[in-house]
Amino acid sequence: MKDIQIFSKQYQKEMGWEISEENFEKSRASLLNNYMLLTTEVAEVAEELRKAFNITASFAKEGIPEEKAFELAKEQIKEDLGKELADCLAYMLKFYNFFGIDAEDSFYAKMEEVRNRKNKDIVKTK
Template sequence: MKDIQEFLKNFQKEMNWEISDKNYKESRSSILNNYMLLTTEIGEVAEEFRSIFNKTYKLVKEEGLNEEEAFKIAKETYKENIGKELSDCLAYLAKFANYLEIDLDDSFYKKMSEIKSRVNKDQR
């Protein structure tokens, strides 16, 4: 993750896509704009999954494949597109982390450790 964060820090600077840090109002506007862009990318991930499900249905209905075969083909068909959309999401997440000087490697592993050690409230 450190490599990705460093790459994106430089890339975003080169592209002039950094979150503004001039003053509160500009920072707030820039953060909200980037948050909106992140949620748009998340929606695009959902659209790609919807395409997988629609393609699966079509292959079953029109070509007589069983669901497992059709689903495997559909996933492979949209795998590259989903990878691109997930990469867009990752870029925005790293942008926020870089803006706040958060080490995502450290933060991620701390969070996973916290989750692993807490009591699952759904299990009683």
């Protein structure tokens, strides 16, 4: 993760896509713009999931068992879903880099925090 964060920072600079640090107003505008772009990419992830569910339903109508239909649908959206998730990650890394947060350390610390929560949801297993 550290390597991808370093790559992202260099790539953002090379492409001229860094979040502005010129002054408060430009930083605020740049942060809000990048936040809107991130939410757009998250919506595109939702579209890929919707597509998978629709493909699954279509295959199931043709008589393919639902589990097999879903596996086929997942395979069909896999590449595009990966691209949309990569877009989300790129925008998230812009925020990590702007605020000087180590993405890997932040991730593991948060997962440990969640692991130790007292009010965790109970997950039923079959």
